[in-house]
Amino acid sequence: DIQTTQSPSSLSASVGDRVTLTCRASQNIRSNLSWFQVKPGRAPKLLVYAASSLQSGVPSRFSGSGSGTDFTLTISSLQPEDFATYFCQQTYNTPFTFGQGTKLEIK
């Protein structure tokens, strides 16, 4: 199985900050990576797919980049509703493994 490792595991930031989350795959997955936002009691929400394609309806302050093994999700200016846990998922081949998540908390 392809392993995906996220860093950091948690992050404290303030409204208006720019934050970057990282995901690393254990082998080359080209651009086959998605990012999800998860809030308690709610289904995961797709933010970015194919490494850098913004899902319809997702605010433009979210952006994804990377290819191969190293990927990032950037939130350009944190809003109160962005405090949540973020997961990456490799979709290069099955099983579609998720990272362990980054919890974004209010400073």
Place this chain on the structure above:
Amino acid sequence: QVQLQQSGPGLVKPSQTLSLTCVIAGDSVSSNSAAWNWVRQSPSRGLEWVGRTYYRSKWYNNYAVSVESRITIKPDTSNNQFSLQLNSVTPEDTAVYYCARESVVGKLDYWGQGTLVTVSS
């Protein structure tokens, strides 16, 4: 607009079978471009992709290694839905289970509401 509606019991006894159904509205389980996935979430395991079914002139399945000896994901074309069966469950299978549509390869864009399944006697 695609909607996925899950149903199934929230409590299953150890060694028994977990069964969940996901009814699809706004798309077809027999779509030649989509795939139909199950994902689970627990505090100990985070998000875990469990498996999927899809149709490309015939039916295919892919399963996570951790459950592949115990799992069946089946389409039901008559009712436009798909199901998850997980046999011989243990407390480790306690999780919130989600169904999700994969509209193109790797893009899980629509999700069901989630079902908390607790494995306990």
